[in-house]
Amino acid sequence: MSKGIPKRxxxxxxxxxxxxxxxxxxxxxxxxxxxxxxPYGFSxxxxxxxxxxxxxxxTGHTNAYFPLFIPKSYLSKEADHVEGFAKECAVVxxxxxKNDENGNGVVVDPEAKLEEELIVRPTSETVIWNTYKNxxxxxxxxPILVNQWANVVRWEMRTRLFLRTAxxxxxxxxxxxxxxxxxxxxSVQMMNVYAQFAEEFMAVPVIKGIKSESERFAGAxxxxxxxxxxxxxxxxxxxxxxxxxxxxxxxxxxxxxxxxGKQDFVWxxxxxxxxxxxGALIMAHSDDQGLVLPPKLAPIQVVIVPIYKGEEQLNxxxxxxxxxxxxLRKAGVSVKLDDRDTHKPGFKFAEWELKGVPVRLAxxxxxxxxxxxxxxxxxxxxxxxxxxxxxxxxxxxxxxxDIQDSIYQKAVAYRAEHTTxxxxxxxxxxxxxxxxxxxxxxxxxxxxxxxxxxxxTKATIRCIHIDAKxxxxxxxxxxxxxxxxxxxxxxx
Amino acid sequence: MSKGIPKRxxxxxxxxxxxxxxxxxxxxxxxxxxxxxxPYGFSxxxxxxxxxxxxxxxTGHTNAYFPLFIPKSYLSKEADHVEGFAKECAVVxxxxxKNDENGNGVVVDPEAKLEEELIVRPTSETVIWNTYKNxxxxxxxxPILVNQWANVVRWEMRTRLFLRTAxxxxxxxxxxxxxxxxxxxxSVQMMNVYAQFAEEFMAVPVIKGIKSESERFAGAxxxxxxxxxxxxxxxxxxxxxxxxxxxxxxxxxxxxxxxxGKQDFVWxxxxxxxxxxxGALIMAHSDDQGLVLPPKLAPIQVVIVPIYKGEEQLNxxxxxxxxxxxxLRKAGVSVKLDDRDTHKPGFKFAEWELKGVPVRLAxxxxxxxxxxxxxxxxxxxxxxxxxxxxxxxxxxxxxxxDIQDSIYQKAVAYRAEHTTxxxxxxxxxxxxxxxxxxxxxxxxxxxxxxxxxxxxTKATIRCIHIDAKxxxxxxxxxxxxxxxxxxxxxxx
Ligand SMILES: [Zn+2]
Ligand SMILES: [Zn+2]
Numbered sequence: 001m002s003k004g005i006p007k008r009x010x011x012x013x014x015x016x017x018x019x020x021x022x023x024x025x026x027x028x029x030x031x032x033x034x035x036x037x038x039p040y041g042f043s044x045x046x047x048x049x050x051x052x053x054x055x056x057x058x059t060g061h062t063n064a065y066f067p068l069f070i071p072k073s074y075l076s077k078e079a080d081h082v083e084g085f086a087k088e089c090a091v092v093x094x095x096x097x098k099n100d101e102n103g104n105g106v107v108v109d110p111e112a113k114l115e116e117e118l119i120v121r122p123t124s125e126t127v128i129w130n131t132y133k134n135x136x137x138x139x140x141x142x143p144i145l146v147n148q149w150a151n152v153v154r155w156e157m158r159t160r161l162f163l164r165t166a167x168x169x170x171x172x173x174x175x176x177x178x179x180x181x182x183x184x185x186x187s188v189q190m191m192n193v194y195a196q197f198a199e200e201f202m203a204v205p206v207i208k209g210i211k212s213e214s215e216r217f218a219g220a221x222x223x224x225x226x227x228x229x230x231x232x233x234x235x236x237x238x239x240x241x242x243x244x245x246x247x248x249x250x251x252x253x254x255x256x257x258x259x260x261g262k263q264d265f266v267w268x269x270x271x272x273x274x275x276x277x278x279g280a281l282i283m284a285h286s287d288d289q290g291l292v293l294p295p296k297l298a299p300i301q302v303v304i305v306p307i308y309k310g311e312e313q314l315n316x317x318x319x320x321x322x323x324x325x326x327x328l329r330k331a332g333v334s335v336k337l338d339d340r341d342t343h344k345p346g347f348k349f350a351e352w353e354l355k356g357v358p359v360r361l362a363x364x365x366x367x368x369x370x371x372x373x374x375x376x377x378x379x380x381x382x383x384x385x386x387x388x389x390x391x392x393x394x395x396x397x398x399x400x401x402d403i404q405d406s407i408y409q410k411a412v413a414y415r416a417e418h419t420t421x422x423x424x425x426x427x428x429x430x431x432x433x434x435x436x437x438x439x440x441x442x443x444x445x446x447x448x449x450x451x452x453x454x455x456x457t458k459a460t461i462r463c464i465h466i467d468a469k470x471x472x473x474x475x476x477x478x479x480x481x482x483x484x485x486x487x488x489x490x491x492x
Numbered sequence: 493m494s495k496g497i498p499k500r501x502x503x504x505x506x507x508x509x510x511x512x513x514x515x516x517x518x519x520x521x522x523x524x525x526x527x528x529x530x531p532y533g534f535s536x537x538x539x540x541x542x543x544x545x546x547x548x549x550x551t552g553h554t555n556a557y558f559p560l561f562i563p564k565s566y567l568s569k570e571a572d573h574v575e576g577f578a579k580e581c582a583v584v585x586x587x588x589x590k591n592d593e594n595g596n597g598v599v600v601d602p603e604a605k606l607e608e609e610l611i612v613r614p615t616s617e618t619v620i621w622n623t624y625k626n627x628x629x630x631x632x633x634x635p636i637l638v639n640q641w642a643n644v645v646r647w648e649m650r651t652r653l654f655l656r657t658a659x660x661x662x663x664x665x666x667x668x669x670x671x672x673x674x675x676x677x678x679s680v681q682m683m684n685v686y687a688q689f690a691e692e693f694m695a696v697p698v699i700k701g702i703k704s705e706s707e708r709f710a711g712a713x714x715x716x717x718x719x720x721x722x723x724x725x726x727x728x729x730x731x732x733x734x735x736x737x738x739x740x741x742x743x744x745x746x747x748x749x750x751x752x753g754k755q756d757f758v759w760x761x762x763x764x765x766x767x768x769x770x771g772a773l774i775m776a777h778s779d780d781q782g783l784v785l786p787p788k789l790a791p792i793q794v795v796i797v798p799i800y801k802g803e804e805q806l807n808x809x810x811x812x813x814x815x816x817x818x819x820l821r822k823a824g825v826s827v828k829l830d831d832r833d834t835h836k837p838g839f840k841f842a843e844w845e846l847k848g849v850p851v852r853l854a855x856x857x858x859x860x861x862x863x864x865x866x867x868x869x870x871x872x873x874x875x876x877x878x879x880x881x882x883x884x885x886x887x888x889x890x891x892x893x894d895i896q897d898s899i900y901q902k903a904v905a906y907r908a909e910h911t912t913x914x915x916x917x918x919x920x921x922x923x924x925x926x927x928x929x930x931x932x933x934x935x936x937x938x939x940x941x942x943x944x945x946x947x948x949t950k951a952t953i954r955c956i957h958i959d960a961k962x963x964x965x966x967x968x969x970x971x972x973x974x975x976x977x978x979x980x981x982x983x984x
Contacts, residue, residue, distance in 0.1 A: 029623065031610065034559035036623055039638060042556045064534045067526035068612075068643055068659050069582070072589070076597035087589060090561070091600050092612065094583040095647040097564070105568035108583055108609055117600055118523065120560075120584065120612070131521065131528055140834055146531060151560055151643065155587040167560050342632055 003354050007288045012232040016283060020161045023291045023355050025278065033159040033166030040355060041278065043299035045169070048277060049149065051201050051296075052171065055193050061145045061173060066128050068151075069118035074126040078251040081125065084218020088155035090120040090166075120153040125219060125244070125270055128174045129252040136176060136266055138257045143186075144176040162279035163236075163492055170274030176249075176266045178256065183267035184222075187243040190271040191224040191466075194239035202277065203294040203408035204228045204284045205415055206238060207438070207487060209463025214447045217270075221245035227462045227487070229415045230283040233436020235462045235489035238280050241271035279492070285379075285407050291356030292379055294407055295400040300336045302328065302396060303357045305348045307364035314339065317363050324392050331393050333400070353378060358403050359396060379403050379410075421485070425476045428488070432457055438489050442482035444475035453477055459488045495846050499780045504724040508775060512653045515783045515847050517770065525651040525658030532847060533770065535791035537661070540769060541641065543693050543788075544663065547685050553637045553665060558620050560643075561610035566618040570743040573617065576710020580647035582612040582658075612645040617711060617736070617762055620666045621744040628668060628758055630749045635678075636668040654771035655728075655984055662766035668758045670748065672737075675759035676714075679735040682763040683716040683958075686731035694769065695786040695900035696720045696776045697907055698730060699930070699979060701955025706939045709762075713737035719954045719979070721907045722775040725928020727954045727981035730772050733763035771984070777871075777899050783848030784871055786899055787892040792828045794820065794888060795849045797840045799856035806831065809855050816884050823885045825892070845870060850895050851888060871895050871902075913977070917968045920980070924949055930981050934974035936967035945969055951980045 005018040020026055025041030037045065053063070069092060076082045096112030099105075121127065128146075135141060149171045159165050173190060177183040191208055198206045206226040216223040220242035228238045249255070249265040256266055285292040295301050304325075306317040321337060328335050336357075338348050345362070352360055362374040367385075376383045377399060386395060418437025422428045431439050443449060443461065454460050468484045475482050497510040512518050517533030529537065545555075561584060568574045588604030591597075613619065620638075627633060641663045651657050665682060669675040683700055690698045698718035708715040712734035720730045741747070741757040748758055777784040787793050796817075798809040813829060820827050828849075830840050837854070844852055854866040859877075868875045869891060878887060910929025914920045923931050935941060935953065946952050960976045967974050 027623075027626075029559045029619070031559045031561045031563060031619070034561060036559065037557040039554040039556045043554060046555060062531040062535060063538060064531045065529040065661065067521045067523045067528065068645065069523045069526060071523060072600075073597060075589075082598060088587065089589065090584045090610070091586040091589065092582045093585045093600065096580055097567075097583065097611070098579070105565060106574060108564075108585065118582070119589070127521070127523070131519075134519075153560065169557065 003290060003350060005288070005290065005354075008231065015288070016279075017161065019282065019286060019290060025282070025291075026161045028161065031166075033156055035161050035165050035167070037169075037275070040299065044281070044293070044297055045275060045278060047297045047299065048197075048201070048281075049171075052193075052197055052273065053149075055197060056147050056171075056173070059189060059193060061147045061175075063148060064146045065148055065150070066124050066131065068121055070121050070124070070127045072117045072119055074130060075119060077126060078219045078247055080247070081219035081251075085122045085154075088157075089122050090153045090155060092118040092120065121150070122152055122154045123270075123272075124148070124150070124152075124172055125174065125248050126252070129248040129254060129268070132174075132176050132266070133252050133254045136254055136256050139178050139259050142176055142178045142256060142266065143182065144174075145186075146175065147171055147173040160279075162275055162282070165275075168275045170272050172270060172272045175269045176254070177268070178258065178264075178266070180245075180267050183245075183269050184243050187222065187224055187241045187269045187271065190241040190269070191226060191239070194241065194271075194273055195226050197273075198226060198228065198238055198277075198280075199408065201294065201296045202281050202284070203296075203404055203411060204238070204280055205408065205412045207463060208466040209468075209487065210466065211240075211463055212447075212450060212461045212486070214450055215461060217242045219244060219247050220270075221247065224466075225463055227438075227489075228280050228284060229411075229418060229437060229489070230280070230492065231414065232283075233418055233490070235438065235491040236276075236280050236283070237462070237491065238277060239271070239273040242269060244268035244270060284411055286356065290354030292407060293356035293358060295358045295404045298356065298358050299334065300352075300355075300357050301333050301400060302335045302359045302361060303348075303352045304335065304337045304361045304363065305345050305352070306337075306339055307345045307362055309365075313365060313368075314341070316368060320368060321361075321363060324388070327393050328396060331397060333393075333396055359399055375399070377403055379407050419487075422476065423473070428459075428476050429457055432459055432488075432490065436490060438462065438487045440485045440487055441476045442471075442473035442484075443486045444478045444480035444482055446478070449475060449477045453488070458490050460491055462487045462489050462491060495782060495842060497780070497782065497846075500723065507780070508771075509653065511774065511778060511782060517774070517783075518653045520653065523658075525648055527653050527657050527659070529661075529767070532791065536773070536785070536789055537767060537770060539789045539791065540689075540693070540773075541663075544685075544689055544765065545641075547689060548639050548663075548665070551681060551685060553639050553667075555640060556638045557640055557642070558616050558623065560613055562613050562616070562619045564609045564611055566622060567611060569618060570711045570739055572739070573711035573743075577614045577646075580649075581614050582645045582647060584610040584612065613642070614644055614646045615762075615764075616640070616642070616644075616664055617666065617740050618744070621740040621746055621760070624666075624668050624758070625744050625746045628746055628748050631670050631751050634668060634670045634748060634758065635674065636666075637678075638667065639663055639665040652771075654767055654774070657767075660767045662764050664762060664764045667761045668741075668746070669760070670750065670758070672759050675737075675761050676735050679714065679716055679733045679761045679763065682733040682761070683718060683731070686733065686763075686765060687718050689765075690718055690720065690730055690769075690772075691900065693786065693788045694773050694776070695788075695896055695903060696730070696772055697900065697904045699955060700958040701960075701979065702958065703732075703955055704939075704942060704953045704978070706942055707953060709734045711736060711739050712762075713739065716958075717955055719930075719981075720772050720776060721903075721910060721929060721981070722772070722984070723906065724775075725910055725982070727930065727983040728768075728772050728775070729954070729983065730769060731763070731765040734761060736760035736762060776903055778848065782846030784899060785848035785850060787850045787896045790848065790850050791826065792844075792847075792849050793825050793892060794827045794851045794853060795840075795844045796827065796829045796853045796855065797837050797844070798829075798831055799837045799854055801857075805857060806833070808860060812860060813853075813855060816880070819885050820888060823889060825885075825888055851891055867891070869895055871899050911979075914968065915965070920951075920968050921949055924951055924980075924982065928982060930954065930979045932977045932979055933968045934963075934965035934976075935978045936970045936972035936974055938970070941967060941969045945980070950982050952983055954979045954981050954983060
C-alpha cells in the first residue's frame with residue numbers, strides 16, 4: 001500500500017495530519033471543527049480511558065454526569081471564569097424546528113425561542129458548583145470526589161484533529177473540600193496521577209509544574225500541569241489540575257458547617273485531560289513509516305501475517321499459529337491474525353506498520369519447515385528468526401515490555417537533548433530557532449515580560465517546574481532580579 | 493433515617509420520583525428537562541454499560557465517536573426521519589457571546605450567527621450515514637459494525653428522571669451491510685442481545701417483538717423491540733433495533749460495488765438503549781422500603797454494619813470482619829464496611845435498604861462471642877444467623893445467585909399474572925382498568941383502529957410478538973378478520 005504520508009523532516013504538520021487520517025484514527029466531519037473519531041482511533045482512546053478511570057477510582061473518585069447545557073447567566077457568576085470561557089461557545093437559542101412554508105425542508109420556529117439562552121458546556125464548573133450547593137451542608141458531606149467523562153465544545157477558529165477541535169471528549173474532575181490544604185493536596189495528587197499515566201502508559205515523559213498567572217485556568221488560584229515535548233521541539237500541555245480556592249464556592253454560595261459549628265465556604269479543585277492526549281501520543285513516538293504505539297495502549301499488540309501461496313499453505317499456517325495464539329491471549333496479549341485473502345503480505349506489513357502495531361509475526365513455508373517465525377518490532381524495525389521450540393509467550397511478553405521501556409527512554413533522551421539552560425535573550429532566541437525544545441531561563445515574574453517574549457518569539461512559559469530550585473539570577477529579558485528559572489517553549 | 497418515600501399503592505408515580513432522589517440515583521437540574529446523574533446512580537449505569545459494551549464487542553462491534561452537532565439540512569434528507577426528529581430539538585444559532593454594553597453579564601453576539609443552524613443530535617443516523625459515504629466503496633469495506641456511547645437531546649415538554657429527559661445518555665449502533673438479509677439478521681441479533689442483557693443482568697423479563705407501523709422508528713423499514721412490564725401494570729420499551737433498509741443509504745448516496753462488480757445501495761441498521769433502562773430497573777423490582785437491585789448490577793453487593801458501643805468494640809469487630817472481607821473481594825464480591833461513627837446502626841440499615849444493597853451483614857458483641865453474624869437479604873427481608881466456622885464466601889455467592897434468580901422469577905410471575913388474552917373490546921377495557929398489564933388481542937392491522945383504541949383507552953400496541961402464532965380471529969375493535977394477536981398495554 002502507498003502510505004501517502006510525507007516525512008517529518010519535510011513537513012511535520014502535514015505529516016501529523018496525514019498520519020491521523022491514514023492510520024484510521026480520526027477525520028474531519030462536515031460540521032466545522034468537529035471530528036469523527038474512527039474505530040481504530042477510538043479503541044486507543046478507550047484503552048486510555050480505562051487506565052485513567054482505574055487510577056481515579058483507586059484514588060477514591062466516583063463518576064457522575066451533569067447537564068450538557070449551562071444557562072447563560074451561570075457563566076457570569078465567577079468573574080474570571082466568564083472572561084476565559086464565555087466567549088467562543090455554541091449557543092442554543094431555540095428548541096423547535098418547523099416545516100418551511102415554502103417547502104424548503106425545515107426552519108427554526110421563531111416562536112420556540114428560549115427565555116434564557118443555553119451554552120453548550122465549554123467546561124462544567126458553573127453547573128456543577130450550582131449542584132454542589134444542594135449537596136453540601138455539613139463537613140460530613142465533604143469531600144466530594146466526583147469525575148465525569150463528557151463532551152465539551154469550544155468554538156475554535158483554527159482546528160486540528162485531536163489537538164484543537166470545537167468538540168472534544170474529556171474527563172473533568174470536580175472536588176469539594178473542607179480545608180484549603182486538602183484541596184491543594186488533591187490538585188497536586190491529580191497532577192501526579194496524570195504524570196504517572198503519561199509516563200507509564202503513554203511512554204511520554206512529562207514535566208510537572210505550575211502555570212504562570214497569565215496561563216492559569218480562568219477562575220483558578222493555581223494551575224498545576226504536565227507538559228510534554230513533541231518531536232518537532234514544541235511543547236504540549238497534556239493535562240491540568242486546578243486549585244480553585246473558594247472562588248466557585250463563593251460564586252455559587254456553597255457553604256458548610258464545620259465540626260466546630262462554624263460556617264465557611266467550601267474549597268475546590270478541577271482537573272482534566274482530553275482527546276488531546278491522542279495528539280501527544282501520536283506525535284511523541286511516531287515516525288515516517290507511521291504510528292508507533294506503546295504496547296500498553298495498543299489495541300492490537302501482535303499481528304500475525306501468513307505468507308503463502310494457495311489455500312493449502314494458508315490452512316497449514318493457520319493451524320500452526322492457532323497452536324500458540326490461545327497461549328498468547330491467555331497471557332493477556334492482544335493478537336490479530338490477518339488472514340485476509342484480499343491483500344498481499346507486503347500491503348499488510350505496510351498497513352500494520354502505519355497503524356503502529358508493536359510486534360509483527362510473519363510465517364511462511366520455510367518457517368513451517370524449520371518450525372520458526374519472523375519477529376519484527378515496530379519501534380526499531382529489528383527482525384529476528386524465532387525457534388518455536390522456545391517459549392514464545394515469554395519472548396513476546398519480554399519484547400512488549402522492552403518496547404514500552406525503549407520508546408519511553410528514547411523520548412526521555414530526546415527531551416534531555418532538547419532542554420537548554422540559557423542566560424541571555426540572544427541565546428534564548430538562538431536556541432528556540434535552532435533546536436527548539438524547552439528553554440530554561442530566568443524571568444522577572446511579570447506578565448509584561450512574559451507577553452513581550454511571547455510576541456517576539458512565540459515562546460510561552462510552559463511552567464515553573466514543581467521542584468524548581470532557588471537560584472539567584474537576572475531575567476533574560478528585563479535584567480531584573482529573578483530567584484528561579486522557568487521553562488519556556490513554543491507550544492501546541 | 494426517615495426515608496420519605498410514599499408507598500407504591502398510594503402513589504406509584506410519586507413513589508418512583510422520590511425513590512430516584514432519595515436513593516441518590518439522580519435529580520433534576522436547573523436546566524429544564526436535564527438531569528444530574530448522581531454518583532450512586534451513575535455507578536449502576538456504569539455496570540450496565542460495561543456488560544452491554546462487552547456483549548457488543550463479543551458480537552463483533554467496535555466503538556467510535558461522531559459529532560454532537562448535525563447541520564440542519566441533514567435532517568431533511570430522509571423524508572420520514574425529518575418528520576420524526578426535526579421538531580423538538582435544541583438549535584444552535586450562534587457561536588459567540590460578548591460583554592453586555594450595559595454591564596449585565598454576557599449577551600449573544602448578533603454578529604456571530606451561524607450560516608446554517610446546528611441541531612444537537614437527537615439521534616445520529618444522518619451524520620453517520622453522511623460519514624459512511626466516504627468509508628464505503630467496495631463490498632470489502634462492509635460490513636461496518638460501529639457503536640457509539642453518547643449524549644443526545646430531544647426537547648421533551650414533560651420529563652421524568654431517567655424515563656424521559658431532554659438530555660439522556662445512550663448507545664447507538666449503526667451498521668452497514670452488503671445484503672438485505674445480513675442487515676435483517678443484525679437487527680434481530682441486537683434485539684436478542686438487548687433481551688439477554690435485560691433478563692440476565694437486570695433480571696427483567698422482556699417480550700421480543702416487532703413494532704406496528706405507527707410506532708416504528710422514523711426512517712426504518714422494521715423496528716424490533718423489547719418490552720418490559722413495570723409493577724404498576726404499565727409497559728416500558730427498553731430497547732429498539734431498526735432495520736433501515738436502504739433508506740439512509742439512498743438519502744446520503746452510500747453505494748458499494750459488489751463482488752460481481754455491480755453497484756448497489758448499502759443496507760443499514762441502527763439500535764439503541766439508554767439511561768431509560770435505569771427507570772426500568774428501578775420500577776421492575778423496588779418496593780416500599782426502597783431500591784431492590786439485582787446482584788449483577790449492584791455497585792455494592794454486600795454491606796457490613798457493625799453494632800457496637802465504644803471504640804474498643806468497634807475495633808474488635810473491624811478486626812474480625814477484616815478476616816473475611818479479602819476472601820469475599822477475591823471471589824469478586826463487592827463489599828462495603830460501613831464503620832462511620834456519625835450514624836447509628838438503625839440509620840445505616842435503612843439507608844442501605846433504600847439503596848438496594850442485596851445482602852446486609854450485621855455483627856454485634858453477641859455475634860463476636862458466638863463467632864456468628866446476621867445475614868439479611870434485601871429482596872425478601874429474610875434474616876438468618878450464620879456460623880462463621882462455615883464457608884462464608886460460598887454462602888454469599890450462593891445467596892447472590894439466588895437473589896438474582898429470585899427477583900427475576902418474581903418479575904416473570906408478575907408478568908404472567910398480568911398478561912391477559914381478551915376477545916372483545918369490553919373485556920379489553922375492563923382488563924386495562926382493573927389489572928392492567930399486557931393485553932393480547934386481535935387487531936385488524938390498520939393504523940386507524942390502533943389510533944382509535946389509543947384515544948379511547950390510552951393503550952398502544954407494544955408489539956407483535958416475535959413468535960406470534962397464526963390464529964384466526966376478529967379485531968376486537970372493528971370486527972374485521974385478523975390472523976394473529978398483538979400485545980397492547982398502557983406504556984411509559
Ligand atoms: Zn507546566
Ligand atoms: Zn415490543
